[in-house]
Amino acid sequence: MDKKERILIVDDEKIVRESLFHWFEEEDYDVDTAEDGETALNKYEKEKFDLLLVDMKMPGMSGLDLLSKIKAIDKDALIILITAFASVPTAITALKNGAYDYVTKPVDPDELAHLVKKALEQRALKIENIQLKENIDEIIKPDNLIGESFQMKKIYELVHTVARTDTTVMIRGESGTGKELVAKAIHINSSRKYFPIIPVNCGALAESLLESELFGHEKGAFTGAQFKRKGKFEMADRGTIFLDEIGSISLKMQIELLRVIETKQFNRVGGNELIKSDFRVIIATNEPLEELVKAGKFREDLYYRLNVFTIVIPPLRERRDDIPLLANFFINKFSRVMNKPVKSVSKEAMDFLINYDWPGNVRELENAIERAMVVGKTNLIIVDDLPFHVSSNSFGLDGDAKSLSAMEKKYIQKILNENNWNISKTAQELEIDRVTLYNKINKYGLRKAEY
């Protein structure tokens, strides 16, 4: 485990020392305090500190005096000055004397955290010359990326290949196949893993919201914006941004997106400051982008910018070997959450799960297992517990509907009609999400009856 970085807080006000001490302690730093410049100097001479936070105005030795004295001992000492009143001459003097930076009381917690982290990282880089990270050959998978089929093994190989680069990755696959999990696998196997992966569902947001969501906004940028907010691109600094359902964004936003991806610079909505962010881009789509390009709905330049390295996730019906593994994984998961001692799936029910076509893919399987565990009465899931196992009579199906997909088509049509084609209500009743329902409607070519 890394040794904790040591911070010395120098302030004559006890309350300030204590609150900063407490705050940095929670941040997992090794913190010490000094109530004046002399004590700080003594401590610095005896012990080693990675960073000093020094109040500018103290009785006796001032913050600036302390800065000069410490710099005389160690020219690389990292010192941030704290001042109650910011002024340009003070700032210039502080920086000229070798302060790393200065902040004005009270300081925004986000700003302080960022400043301290940045200062310490720069120091670490300077000392070590190079940032060493562990070298693991084996890919680390997110806990819930499951599958041992040859198709999934191939995907793990691709993840491994691309993770260490900064290449843009396009993940394709039907709804519910786990595109976000693959994106996460790439992120946590990359050198960016200590920074966040920021998912954005482009399809779920209106254009006006998407802009503010992606780029952030300044305080007062629009009615009700009482505080500034950082956007997703800014939050993804040194991490990864995962843009899901990329095919659904407007042409106007596509231009913006292309510009940001190429320049890594943008303005917050209502702001003039140019924000820089070092992010990696992973996108996902279940739409045929090539066709959207041909139809003029997706910019060709953006398509080529994004289509650098593609990973295609097969639908669940093409990797049926993984179904038992996935089913057991979900049983374990839900038995913990629901506190129900369900152990496994009966052979008959498992055969059913393996042979079903899963148009909603892994997400649909997860929902099916969850539902079965809610309705099941024993510690074994049986066919009767599965959501789609119902007698044809109860559906009002005709005798021709013998295959599972034919049965599903008729059943969805029936529930849609019962709910007057209200998609949300139907999806809720079928216990699937709306996207899966839309996919099924398209797959089976279902249409609302004309009266």
Add this chain to the structure above:
Amino acid sequence: MDIFIAPLKFYSAPLLQNLVTELSKRFSSAIHVIDLKINLEDFFSTEREQYFSTQIIAEAMKLTDKFDGKIILLTDVDIFVPVLTFIFGEAQLNGKHSILSVCRLHEEFYSGVSDEHLLFQRTVKEALHELGHCYGLRHCVDWDCVMHSSPGIEEVDIKGNIFCRKCISKIEGYKT
């Protein structure tokens, strides 16, 4: 060890109830709502128009000897510690008391649009986070862990709402 929630100038009964329900699902400990006689106005800074959280916790310490467990002071008012412009919460590391303000967890402050579900999610995360400090946890590097630091609302939203495997081992009575 029981968990006690003390609402102080906290006006959303449904949010309080939902928080109690959520914590009850996650902890095997009993969750109680208690009434502490603390006049928050004593800790109001007219200069900053905020309430000084460290002093509120100090006052709570005088009144809570009889409660054996962890205590979360829950408030709607905006809180601060000197030096910082605001804080979402403060906790005694490895101690008994913490305070959580939902004031800046309201979405309307950022987008102008109220979102009660998001407020609930944020409140749960920050309540777990402050409790985590009381159980001795410091900030975690794992973004999926609720103990990741969140100096701004963006980090509150990004981080996970569960404890990571490493942190969970320190939380007494947490259902895995």
